[in-house]
Amino acid sequence: MKRPVVQGCCLWISGYVLAMYTELPWLTWMTSALLLAALVIIYALRLPGRQALGALLLVVIAYGYYQGTDQRNISALPLAQQGQIKDAGSEVTLLGRFASPVTIDGDKASFTMEAASVRFQDTDAFPLGGESVQVSLRLMEQAQQAVASGWRRGDALTLTGTLRSPSPASNFGGFDYRRYLRLHHTHWLLSAKGVDQAQVQPAAARFSVAQLLRWNDELRAALSRRMDGIFPASQAGFMKSMLIGLTDDLDPDRFQQFSELGLTHILAISGLNIAVFLGVCIWLMRRFRMAKETYLLICMCLLPFYVLITGASPSIVRAGLMSMIALYAARRGGMKDVLHILAIAAWGMLLWNPYFLLDVSFQLSFLVTLGLILGVQRVTDLIKPYLTSPTLRNTLAITLVSQSVSFPVSIYYFNQFSLFSWLANAVLVPVISMIVFPAGLVALTLGLIYMPLGRSIGWLISWLNEAIFWITDKLQQLPYVKMIWPTPSLPWIVCYYGLLVFIYFLWYRSHQTLEHELPIQLDYTNSKNKRNVNPKIVLSLTCAGFLLLLWIGYTPDRFLRNGLVQFIDVGQGDAILIRTPYGRQLLIDGGGTLSFRKAGEEWKNRKDPYEVGRKLLVPLLKKRGVHSLDLVVLTHEDADHSGGLQAVFEQIPVKQFLFNGTFKSGGSMTTMFTTLLQKKVPLLPAHVGDWIEIDPQTKLQILYPLENIETHVEIVKEQNARSVVFLLDMQGTRWLFTGDMEKESEATVLAYLHEHPDLVGGSSTTNHKIDVLKVAHHGSKTSTTPEWLAFWNPTAAVISVGAMNTYGHPSPEIIDHLLNVKAGVFRTDQMGEIQMEVRKDGIFTRLKGFN
Template structure:
């Protein structure tokens, strides 16, 4: 068998993939152990057909191993007790040890607790056997930051707080925190207030694995403090991320910029760091005349230490394992093929933790490395007729291969691709990898010995970093070059790689047939392939098919003729995304995160706070392939409706902006309107007027505010009463969107409509004059179901069939009001609530409206 290790690894991964997408309960660890014994006997007896049967057995063994691991990934808490824990959580006291360093960000300390037992308020107690629990501790005073920062991994801890299950994804395609924590073998969250709820006992100093990890934490913290001194404050976080994998101080905006340009791999510790580290070590050892066998052995011993210091992410573990195997092979003169080394590293990691296969860092790291191993040399040869410079050929080949191989995985997880990514990687990666990173290591090493000299080197690096940041700033400002891609299906990804391989093979055959001249790809060769079709015509067809595949992946809903109204769960706020039957996109409001800070509370401000627009709404819009918003509607400027829109307009093009014609004085709204003006987005003050055509079967009609002066913006502090209210008619259905309007606004609208009965009739010109049928299909209930609106008169006038209440789970306002829900029930209106059901999607087809909900409680 050729390359048995590589083939075995591929079969093992195939078994895992089958286990992820199917379920056979009878396949467990025990079954896998028995089949493994059968596999050994099969090869020991050298039975005929052993290769085919062995391959099948290996896939089934991997299936059982993954499924057995997954079945055992459950909490130790008894099921009966789990059912008693309410969705809001239950008071509990955990006894255990710190299993991670304590991260402090503003008024929050977070860490992982290795819990030995749990005791509930009724004094019932259960052992947990060292189960991981994610802890979030709210700090009540600034002095508590110092106390919490003194806690260390391994210290004993007794902590009282609220124990609850992690929240699942509340939106279709949204981030699933519960699944994320489960893949890290964590099933519970504990939230507590104040360090007085914690009793900490420092761990006794004795040699152990925990003590080694504790020393490693202290070393990483010391290196972090050293870099704070060596590098300018604006660049320290950037250098920490690159050199030792600490991302806590990395500027979120800088990370977003690098992400949009496809440069995030620079900020992730990976094979590049290992290569530079080994290069420096080998260079130093060779200067001291150390023998080859000795310095290879020394480097093998240093690698695990370096992997730990840099955070032990999947990418650095992969690179570390590959390097250790390669060093061992070089020392012993065996297994020199890089592909085998990659397969051994992947197999070892997947046996250690099968969930690595689902980690984006693992996937990108191994895919890109595999692509570089298999593709760079071959592509370099094929580029020979076009480029005479070896350096340029190699650089272009590396960029082509790495970008092409990583593209489908990148858009699946990050949903964006910059057309400048190729240039940015080709220009900046060599500079950063060859100069900034090695120089940073030197500055850090020297700074540990003599700070002033390290600072001088750090100053030189900072000038180069400033030039790099200036280049990325300029590249990011070039409009229309960042493409937003919806997350593709697994079938699309498989076809992508299939076309990629096909194009390479045909290109290679075309090259071999045309060595004596520069091959012109679009030329139809007179030579024919073994199938009888001209090779270059085959290549042309393959490229055409590949381009069609990309076009389908970029806009999969291009020919879909159904409307979709999506009431996104953004917590206590509104965000409604509408896709019309002809592919227009409207966004109504953007949610927002309410923050309350008093004078002297600056210490509570977090470096990377949760912000609905950046963390939830924009990723969701990108995942759904929203490349442009044809109309953005802000019903009013309260934070729970407007807060998330700043991130939206920064990252997604907006064609028009409709608002209530007022301005609420605040720094956030000033920034918001300034950004709209800078981007030349037309500002449309809402006013009662004729129907606005969105597409051939979708129209919009503003019915409130009743009076708006489009030439003058009025400053209004209380915004609810000025909410934009409008009707939407789409493919024969009628929808009413109400913002946070109040009773007085409802009464004013009803009085106006009774005087203008044709205004809200059908948008059909003949029917508008005579129709007084005001019935609507769907009502978006105003103000999250507050009793300040949705009067009986309002419901009687509109006669809605369905009502949707956008409201946050466990909100402190008591929304929705029982008075309102009872009123809706009495009017025979079906109620959908985002707090209980998560996102609510309503699809408009010719046969009616079809509804689906993400959750149901």
């Protein structure tokens, strides 16, 4: 058997994958242990057919190992107390210790707590056995930042706050925070206000794993502070991410830019860092004339500490394990098969933590490394006749292989790809890896010895970084090069890799044919004669099939002829995405995050605050393959409807923008309209009677506002009463969207419609029935009067409202009004995202829920 470790690792991963998508409760750790013993016996007795049976058993053993691990990943809190907590939370006191460094961001301190016990009000304490709890502590005064920053990993902690379960995904395809924390063995969140809720006792100085990690935290913090002095403030976060894996100070906009260009691997600590570290260590020890066996052993011992210092992400752990195995093999003069080394590293990590298989860093690191091992030399040989320069050949081969191998995983997680990604990688990666990174290490080392010397090197590096940032800025600004890809399905990914391997095989055979003039022979079992097939024809057909696969992946719903209205859960706000029967995309409002900052509270501002548009709405649009928006409608300019649109306009092309014709003064609105003007998006003020034809089966008709804005834009502070109200006629169904209109606006619209009955069809006495009503103002009692509902008589009503909002929305009075007209009521706070699909036989509703 060739490469048994590699084959065993592949079988082990197959067992994990099966366990993720199926469930066999009887397969546990105990079952796997018994099967493992049977496997050992089968090979010890050298039974016939042992290879096939062994492969099957190995898959089943891996299945049981994963499922056993997953079954034990539960909270130690009794079920009765879990039911008591629910989503609203419960006041508790936790006793335990800090299990991570404390991160301070504005008025928020966050860390992980290792909880020994939990005590509810008026009850005894329940043991938790060191269960991990994610803590978010709100700082009430600026002086509390210094207090919280003095807490260290391992310190004893007693903390009182509200314990609740993490929120699951409330939108289809949205980020599932509950699942994310569970994969990190965390089941609870604790929120508290003020450092006075915490009683901290410094840990005793004694050697332990916790103390080792504490020293590591302090070393990383010291290196971070030193780098703040070495590099310019605008570049310190970039250099920290690249040198020591510290991303807290990385500019979110810079990270987004690198992500769009496919350069995020530059910011991740991986094999490059290990290679440079080992290169420097070996070079120094050789200068001291150490024996080979000695310096290889020293490097093996130093690597774990280097992995810790750089953050111990899956990518650096992979590189560290592979390097340690390779150093050991070199010291013993043993195994030199890189594939075996890769398989051992992967197998070891997956045994330590099966959830690594679901980590994007793990997936990309191993996939790209595997591709480089198997493909670079072969691709270099294939392109050798076309390029004479060895440097260009190697650069092109590395770029081509890494981009091709990582593409499906990249679009699965990030949903974007730049057509210039290959160029950015080919040009910038060598510069950063060969110059910026080594020079950064030199600057940091010299800065630890003598700060002015390190700062002078850092100043030289800053010039090169500025050039790199200038190039990335220009590449990002180029039109028509950024592609948005919907999240691909697992069968699509399998087909992609299958066709990619087959194309390489045919290309390789075609290359052999050119050299030796040997055509491909196909053996048909129903024919006695073998037929020669021109490999170029087979290769061309396969490439055509590959392009067809890419086209299908880019627009999987191209031939769907059903309309889809998606009421996205953005909390307390509105965001509605509509896909028409002909694939047009409309977005109505964009949600937003309300801010109540006062003068003098600038210290509360966070470096990377939660913003609905950037964190929720734009990722969802990309996941659903929204390449561009044919029309964006802003019903009015309050923050809970407009705040998220800035990120949309920055990242997704928009063809038209419809608004109420007014302007609400403020920095956010000024920025938004400036962005629209810079991107030359047509601005359409809404006026009653206007209609817009979206496609042959969809049209939009404006019912409000009544004012005709032609010569100027009025400045209006109170926007609710000026909300754009319109009817959407799609595939024979009628939808009414109302923004945050109020009772007075409803009365004005009804009066106008009675005077102009032809506007919506029928006479003034006709019941103008609609299929779906978007309830105004999140169900506030300031709108949705009985007269309004009697006129429209909706079959269904949707309320977009945030869970546990402070306004008491929706009002019980409004719910009663809706039930009185026998309308089905759908609420995003209780049901999550609400999707309504228009088919030939009616409207079908799909609810996300909070399971």
